[in-house]
Amino acid sequence: MSLHDKLNEDMKQAMKSKEKDRLSVIRMLKAAIQNEAIKLGKKQLTEDEELTVLSREVKQRKDSLHEFEKAGRDDLVAKIQSELVFVQEYMPTQLSEEEVEAIVSAVIAETNASSKADMGKVMGVLMPKVKGKADGSLVSKLVQKHLS
Structure with a gap:
């Protein structure tokens, strides 16, 4: 199953179970992938290109998390941490x-x-x-x- 199909399935599931946070992250990931496809002038991204987008999203969240922790914004830290968990579900298993x-x-x-x-x-x-x-x-x- 491609990442695009998995995101669509998970989006439907999140809608049915009324998981607003998960739904928000899935929509954001779909938008990021779509924007990258448009930028590259393609209809569908390759697996490698999708992985690049996901890696970029994880890195952005980690950077934001670090900045929010430094600024003492506990409300935003919790939000970014939950987003990071959802995004990492779509990443390959990390190497030790x-x-x-x-x-x-x-x-x-x-x-x-x-x-x-x-x-x-x-x-x-x-x-x-x-x-x-x-x-x-x-x-x-x-x-x-x-x-x-």
């Missing part, structure tokens, strides 16, 4: 730090990287392998650790 570290080690060996100057080369090969399955900041931190 150990799994990411193993992939980082393999890519560093594969690219013969030895210093921080090779970080761009490593990240270029690594990110497509972990796209949507690992947080970019974690990946970057692990690459820097291995290359230092």
